[in-house]
Amino acid sequence: MKTLRVGVIGTGGIGRAHAERLTKYIANADVVAVNDINETAAKATAEACGARYEADPIALIHAEDVDAVLIASWDRTHEQFVCETIEAGKFVFCEKPLSNTADGCRHVIEVEQKAGKRLLTVGFMRRYDKGYQQMREVIASGRLGEVLMVHAQHRNAAPTGEKHTTVMSVSGALVHEFDITRFLLDDEYVSAQMILPRSTRNADEDLIDPQMVMLRTKKGIHIDLEIYMNCRYGYDIQCEVVGEEGTVRLPELANIAPMRVDGTRQHKIYTEWYKRFEDAYVYELRDWVDSALEGKAAGASAWDGYVTSAVAEKCTEARLSDSVVKFDLGERPAMYRTTEV
Ligand code: NAI
Numbered sequence: 001m002k003t004l005r006v007g008v009i010g011t012g013g014i015g016r017a018h019a020e021r022l023t024k025y026i027a028n029a030d031v032v033a034v035n036d037i038n039e040t041a042a043k044a045t046a047e048a049c050g051a052r053y054e055a056d057p058i059a060l061i062h063a064e065d066v067d068a069v070l071i072a073s074w075d076r077t078h079e080q081f082v083c084e085t086i087e088a089g090k091f092v093f094c095e096k097p098l099s100n101t102a103d104g105c106r107h108v109i110e111v112e113q114k115a116g117k118r119l120l121t122v123g124f125m126r127r128y129d130k131g132y133q134q135m136r137e138v139i140a141s142g143r144l145g146e147v148l149m150v151h152a153q154h155r156n157a158a159p160t161g162e163k164h165t166t167v168m169s170v171s172g173a174l175v176h177e178f179d180i181t182r183f184l185l186d187d188e189y190v191s192a193q194m195i196l197p198r199s200t201r202n203a204d205e206d207l208i209d210p211q212m213v214m215l216r217t218k219k220g221i222h223i224d225l226e227i228y229m230n231c232r233y234g235y236d237i238q239c240e241v242v243g244e245e246g247t248v249r250l251p252e253l254a255n256i257a258p259m260r261v262d263g264t265r266q267h268k269i270y271t272e273w274y275k276r277f278e279d280a281y282v283y284e285l286r287d288w289v290d291s292a293l294e295g296k297a298a299g300a301s302a303w304d305g306y307v308t309s310a311v312a313e314k315c316t317e318a319r320l321s322d323s324v325v326k327f328d329l330g331e332r333p334a335m336y337r338t339t340e341v
Contacts, residue, residue, distance in 0.1 A: 001027070001028055002028060002293050003028050003029065003030050004028060004029045004030070004067050004068055004091075004289045004292050004293055005030050005032045005065055005066055005067045005068070006022055006029055006030065006031050006032065006066070006067070006068050006069070006070055006289075007031075007032065007033040007034070007035070007054070007060040007061065007063060007066035007068075007069045007070070008031055008033070008034045008035070008045065008051075008069075008070045008072065009035045009036070009057045009060060009061075009069065009070070009071050009072070009073050009077075009081055010035075010036055010071060010072035010073030010074070010077075010095075011034055011035075011036040011038075011041045011042050011044070011045040011072070012036070012038075012041065012072070012073075012161065013160060013161060013274070014072050014095060014274070015036070015045070015070070015072030015073070015095075016041070016044075016045045016048075017274060017281070018070055018072055018281070018285060019031045019034065019045050019048070019049050019051075019070070020045075020048060020049065021281060021282055021285055022049075022070070022285055022289070023048070023049045023050070025282050025285075025286075026282075026285055026286050026289050028289055028290070028293060029285070029289045030051075031049040031050075031051045032051050032052065032065050032066060033046075033051055033052050033053075033054045033060050033063055033065070033066055034046040034049065034051050034052070034053055034054065034060075035053070035054045035055070035056070035057045035060045036073070037073075039053070039055070042054075057073075057081060058084060061081065061084050061085050061088055061090070062088055066090070067090065067091070067292070068090050068091040068092065068093070068289075068292050069081070069085045069090060069091075069092045069093070070092075070093045070094075071085075071092065071093065071094040071095060072095045072123075074161075074162055075097055075099075075100050075162070075168075075171075075172060076100055078094050078095070078097070078098055078099055078104075079098070079099040079104040079105075079107060079108060081094070082094050082098065082108050082111075082120060083107065083108060083111045085119070086108070086111050086112050086115050086119050086120060087111060087115070089115065089119070090119065091119050091120075091121075091288075091291075091292040091297060092119055092120050092121070093120075093121045093123060093285070093288050094120060094121070094122055094123065094305075095122075095123040096122055096123050096124055096172075096175055096176070096179070096300075096305070096308070097171055097172060097175050097305065097308065097309050097312070098120075098122050098302065098305025098306065098308075098309060099305070099309055100171060100309070101309060101313065102306060102309050102310035102313050104309070105302065105305050105306035105309045105310070106306060108120065108302050108305070108306075109302045109303065109306060109333065112302050112335070113333060113335065117297075117335070118296070118297035118301060118302075118335055118336075119297055120297060120301065120302050120305075121284075121288050121291075121297050121298055121299040121300065121301075122299070122300040122301065122302070122304055122305040123284065123299075123300075124175075124176065124179040124180070124183075124299065124300040124304065124308075125277055125280040125281050125283075125284040126176055126179070126180040126183075126277065126280060127179075127180065127183055127280075127284070127299060127300060128279075128280040128281075128283035128284045128287065128299075129254075129277060129279070129280040130254070130279070131250045131251040131254055132180055132183070132184065132239075132250060134248075134251075135184055135239070135241060135248045135249075135250060136183065136184050138248045139184055139185065139241060139243075139248065140186075143245065143246060144241065144242075144243025144244065144245055144246045144247065144248060145243045145244030145245035145246070146219075146243060146244050147185060147219075147221050147241055147242070147243045148221065148222070148242050148243060148244065149221065149222045149223070149224075149241075149242040150181055150184075150185070150221065150222075150223040150224070150239065150240070150241050150242070151223075151224055151238075151239075151240045151242070152177050152181065152223070152224070152225050152226070152237075152238060152239040152240070153225075153226040153228070153236065153237070153238040153239075154173060154174060154176065154177055154225065154226065154227050154228070154237055155226070155227075155228040155229075155231040155233075155234070155235065155236040155237075156173070156228070156229045156230070156231065156235055156273065157230075157231060157232055157233065157234055157235060157271055157272075158202075158229070158230055158232070159204075159207075159229045159230070160273070163204065163206070164204065164206075164207050164229055165206040165207055166206065166207055166208040166209075166211070166319075167312075167316055168207075169207065169208075169209065169211060169227050169229050170211065170213065170227065170312045170315050170316065171309065171312040171313075171316075173227055173229065174211075174213060174225060174227045174312070174315075175308040175309065175311075175312055177213075177225045177227075177239075178215075178307070178308040178311045178312070179300060179304055179307075179308050180239070181215075181223055181225075181239075182217075182307065184239075184241060185217060185219075185221060185241075187217040187218055187219050187221060188217060188218050188307070188329060189215050189216070189217055189218075189307070189311050189327075189329070190216055190217060190218055190326060190327065190328070191215065191216045191324055191325060191326045191327065192213060192214070192215055192311060192314040192315045192317075192318045192324070192325050192327070193213070193214040193215075193318050193323070193324040193325070194211060194212065194213055194214070194315055194318045194319040195211075195212040195214065196208055196211055196212070196319070197210055197211075197212060200228075200230050202230040202232060203229065203230045207229065207230075209227075209228060209229050209230050210226055210227060210228035210229075210231075211226075211227050211228075211319075212224060212225070212226055212227075213225045213227070213315050214324075215311070233269070234269040234270055234271045235269075235270045235271055235272060235273045235275075235276055236252070236269065236270070237250065237252070237276060238250060238252060253267060253269065253270075254276075254279075255279070256268055256269070256270075284298075284299055287299060301335075301336045302336065303332050303333065303336035304336075306329075307329055310327075310329055311329075314327050
C-alpha cells in the first residue's frame with residue numbers, strides 16, 4: 001500500500017487533532033514532520049505521532065521525506081505556506097480561511113494556475129458531514145421544488161484559538177456557512193447585508209456578538225445567517241432550506257443518544273465544535289490522502305476559499321456602510337469548475 005508522508009505546520013487545537021487523526025484513523029498516511037512557533041506544542045505532537053520536530057516551516061515544506069503538507073497555523077500565515085507548498089509541487093491541505101483577504105486568495109489562485117493543476121484543499125469539512133450531504137441530495141432531487149430561502153445559525157459556547165473580533169467572527173467562523181450553503185444550493189452570492197442585534201455582555205470588547213448576515217444568490221434565494229460566538233450553552237449548528245414544496249433540515253444531534261430520565265425526555269447537546277464534526281474531519285482527511293495518492297486534490301478548492309473570504313469582506317463593507325452591498329465575484333477559472341464533494 002502506498003503511504004502519503006505528511007508534514008504538519010501548526011499544532012494548536014485543530015492541528016494536533018488532525019495530526020492524531022492522520023496517525024490513528026488513516027492507514028495510508030504517516031505524519032513525518034511537525035512545526036509550530038510554539039516548540040513545546042510541536043514537540044508534543046511530534047512525539048504523539050512518531051514524527052520529527054522541524055524548527056523551520058519552509059524547510060519542512062521542501063523536505064524530501066514530506067510528500068504533502070497540512071497547514072493549521074493562524075489564519076494570517078496560511079497564504080504564505082500554501083503558496084510555498086504549491087510552488088514546491090506538493091499537495092497541501094489548508095485549514096479555513098484560505099486567507100484573511102480576497103486578494104490573498106486571488107494570489108493563491110494565480111500560483112495554482114501557474115502550477116497547472118489543483119494541489120490545494122481548503123478545510124471546509126462540513127461538505128463531508130452526512131447530514132449536509134443528505135440535504136444536498138434532497139435539494140438536487142427537486143423534491144422541495146425550487147429553493148426559496150435558507151435559515152442557518154452558528155453558535156459557539158465561547159471563542160477558541162486566537163482572540164476573536166467582530167471581523168473574525170465572519171471571516172473565520174461564518175465562512176463555514178458561506179461555503180456549505182453554496183455547496184448545498186449550487187448557486188453563487190450576489191449581495192450581502194448585515195444586521196446587528198442587541199449585543200451580549202459576555203463578548204470581549206472587540207467583538208460585536210451576535211451578528212446577522214443576509215445574502216442573496218444569483219437565483220434570488222434569500223439566506224439569513226446568525227453568528228453568535230458567546231452563546232454559552234453549547235455548540236449549536238442549525239440549517240433549514242425552504243423550498244416551494246417542502247423543507248429539509250440539518251439533523252442537529254448526530255451521534256447523541258436521547259434519554260428518558262427523571263420524568264423528562266432529554267439529550268445532551270454538543271459543547272465543543274470538534275466533537276460535532278468529528279466524523280466529517282476524518283472523512284475529509286481520508287479523502288485528501290486517498291486523492292493525493294491518486295495525484296488529485298479533493299474537497300473545497302482555492303476558488304471556494306476565495307469566494308468565502310471575498311463574501312466575508314463584503315459583509316464587513318455592508319456592516320460599516322450599513323447598506324446592501326452588491327458584488328460580482330468574477331469568472332471561475334476552468335480548473336475549478338467541477339465539484340465532486
Ligand atoms: P490555535 O491557536 O489553537 O493553534 C494555532 C497554532 O499555530 C498555534 O500553536 C500557533 O503557535 C501556531 N502558529 C501560529 N503561527 C505560526 C507560524 N507562523 N508557524 C508555525 N506555527 C504557527 O488555533 P486553532 O483553533 O487550532 O486554529 C488553527 C487554524 O485552524 C485557524 O486558521 C482556524 O481558523 C482553523 N480552524 C478550523 C476549524 C474547522 O472547523 N475547520 C476549527 C478550528 C480552527
